Amino acid sequence: MKLMNQKDEIEKLILDITEFLETPPMPGVKGTLVDAEGFPRADIDLFEVRKMRNKLACLQTDHCTVMKQIEEGLLSVHDDYKKNNINIEGEELKTQSNFEKMSVSSANPDNLIKQNLEVRIPFAWISDVINDSPAQQAGLKMGDAIYKFGDVDHSNHENLNAIVELVKKSLNNPIQVKVLRKNLFGGSEEKEIQFVPHEWGGRGYLGCALKLNPI
Numbered sequence: 001m002k003l004m005n006q007k008d009e010i011e012k013l014i015l016d017i018t019e020f021l022e023t024p025p026m027p028g029v030k031g032t033l034v035d036a037e038g039f040p041r042a043d044i045d046l047f048e049v050r051k052m053r054n055k056l057a058c059l060q061t062d063h064c065t066v067m068k069q070i071e072e073g074l075l076s077v078h079d080d081y082k083k084n085n086i087n088i089e090g091e092e093l094k095t096q097s098n099f100e101k102m103s104v105s106s107a108n109p110d111n112l113i114k115q116n117l118e119v120r121i122p123f124a125w126i127s128d129v130i131n132d133s134p135a136q137q138a139g140l141k142m143g144d145a146i147y148k149f150g151d152v153d154h155s156n157h158e159n160l161n162a163i164v165e166l167v168k169k170s171l172n173n174p175i176q177v178k179v180l181r182k183n184l185f186g187g188s189e190e191k192e193i194q195f196v197p198h199e200w201g202g203r204g205y206l207g208c209a210l211k212l213n214p215i
Contacts, residue, residue, distance in 0.1 A: 003066055003069055003070050003073065004070065006066050007063070007066050007067065007070060010059055010062055010063045010066060011063065011120055011121070013055075013059055014056065014059050014060065014063065014121060015120070015121060015122065015180075017052050017055060017056045017059070018056070018121065018122070019214045020052060021049065021052055021053070021056070022212065022213045022214060023213060023214055024213060025043050025044055026044060026049065027041070027044065027049060029053065029056065033046055033049065033050075120147045120178075120180065120190070121147055121153070121154040122145035122146060122147045122154070122179075122180060122214075123146065123147065123153065123154040123157050123160075123212070124145075124146040124149070124157065124160055124163070124210045124211065124212065125143070125144070125145050125146070125210070125211050125212075125213065125214050126140055126141065126142055126143065126144045126146070126179075126208050126209070126210060126211075127142065127209045127210070127211045128142055128208060128209040129141060129142050129207065129208045129209075130202055130207045130208065132200065132201065132202075132207075133200055133202055133206070133207020133208065134195065134196060134197055134198055134200060134205060134206060134207045135195065135206055135207040135208035136207060136208075137196075138177070138193050138194060138195040138196065139191075139193050140177065140179070140193060140195065140208055141181065143181070143182060144179040144180070144181050144191070145179055145180040145181075145188070145214070146177060146178070146179050146210070147178055147179065147180060148176070148177065148178035149163050149166065149175065149177050149178075150166050150170070150175045150176060150177075151166070152166055159212065160210055160212065163210070167197045167204075167205050167206055168197075168205070170197055171197055171198060171199075171205060172196065172197070172198050173196065173197075174194045174195065174196050175194075175195045175196070175197065176192060176193070176194060176195075177192070177193045177194075177195045178190065178191070178192050178193075179191050179193065
């Protein structure tokens with residue numbers, strides 16, 4: 001669908017700009033542009049930083065608009081799905097709608113909404129994975145860019161403290177982790193990993209080092 005392509009393009013641009021702004025010595029998405037003495041920082045291109053931040057804000061607005069349009073369309077699919085799955089004497093009578101002809105009828109609309117409205121903006125990067133740790137056992141790898149860790153994402157990670165608290169509360173229980181992993185062709189692939197925090201021979205329950213900046 002055209003809107004989905006627009007969403008993916010916007011998310012890629014958001015990711016690229018975020019990585020640019022978060023890579024040292026850049027100040028990040030919201031970091032200060034002055035030094036300790038209050039003077040404009042001389043080690044960065046202030047004009048470029050402001051330009052990228054402004055572009056990021058515009059892209060985030062565009063993303064919200066597109067997501068709203070997608071949600072409205074998927075809710076229409078959901079309503080149409082329910083109207084056209086009529087139960088007659090215990091048997092389902094399925095009819096095709098215009099939306100179903102657009103190759104979306106095979107998917108459960110509820111799942112479709114959840115999957116397509118997910119924002120893939122990394123907020124933590126794995127800089128090291130310890131051998132025989134819970135992280136290694138789960139399949140996490142150095143360089144993975146985490147955009148979802150249970151219910152933690154870019155909007156609520158609290159400088160990664162939210163991950164620490166979630167891990168403590170989830171001992172011996174699986175946590176769904178979603179990452180972007182670089183492939184051999186220079187692009188990124190989405191990976192879903194079941195991570196189970198537990199005691200092991202090392203410190204903590206995670207067994208990997210996380211950074212706020214891309215590695």
